[in-house]
Amino acid sequence: MIAQDFDYLRRYLKERSGLVLSADKQYLAESRLLPVARKYHLADLGLLTAQLRAAPNGPLGGDVIAAMMTNESFFFRDKLPFDYFKVRLLPALVAARSREKRVRIWCAAASTGQEPYSLAMILHELGPALAGWRVELLATDIANDVLEKARSGIYSQFEVQRGLPIQQLVRHFNQTGDVWQIASDIRGMVTFKVFNLLNDFAALGVFDIVFCRNVLIYFDQPTKSGVLNRLGRVVAPDGYLVLGAAETVVGLTENFSPMPDHRGVYVPKAARVMAPPLAPEQPRPLPIPRVIAGGER
């Protein structure tokens, strides 16, 4: 691939997806994009870039972006955020939303579905505590190919063995030959949709919990700040933002601050309200320091 084409691709990816591809990654672009060129019957990457320049909003662009993404994901990745979700975040919200009985959760970089399905399994197991509740679980990603796989709910033997406890595998999956499909009741809990994190979030509404994990690492500082600032507008004042292990809000946004003693969990700044005490049958969260916004609430 000639330097000019590679530069164009880097700019294209950055503008369209936020992905920062460093100048030494030409080999990666070539190996990932050759199959895309083949799919479009383009003889080489020069022709692929030419077609992209001619129609930057066409389907080729989507395939180029999808091909350059890192989609790795596991069930219950890093474990701790999912433990927090189950014993701290969710119980606090269940207490706080006991009148409207509605919780909205967003997985903002859902990839092949392991993250939203991990959350769905937890919600499913909490069943009785959420009886009569409307629980929405929206899972989005910029790439449609990974969402297709996510929707199918079909995983290889390798994929179901990374992070998924064997009890959960037996309980929530059906085996067909050497692949495993997540049960339809769990699948039915998740809505998958293509969505680009560079776009405006307003149309998605307000969420109680946002998982935005292992995607900001691919962006530069201004893009990270932009996403985090916009997330500040869609996370409920008493909601939570969960980032990946290598990600933070520190130095990037004024909208969130780290939740004490909960690595990877962030809360909207200066807008916390005290949650009422939990019903005895629910796991009791430790006291969470919360600030009352400007003393008005």
Next chain:
Amino acid sequence: MKTCLIVDDSSVIRKVARRILEGLEFQIQEAEDGEQALDMCRRQLPEAILLDWNMPKMDGYEFLRSLRRLPGGDSPKVVFCTTENDVAHIARALHAGANEYIMKPFDKEIVEAKFQEVGLI
């Protein structure tokens, strides 16, 4: 250092598993079948057992049932590691007291994830 007993009739698998588990700071013992493994457990119980299913003399399932009846035999964390990859086998193993289950072929990440899952690392 925690001890792990690797029970498998294949010396190749034992070697692969040994390398992975030593990398995770386990002190390794090996047995070729359930009978030998049970003898070793009668003398001293390890913290962890990586257990094959199909073996001559005594298979993994029989071994597990006998182990769990030994005094203190409920303490070792038992992780099956087998080509018996169907849900019926998995369910039987769990019923007999297995803590986790690895379906062969496996790699280092899977072993690590499963040992983490049962609190061994």
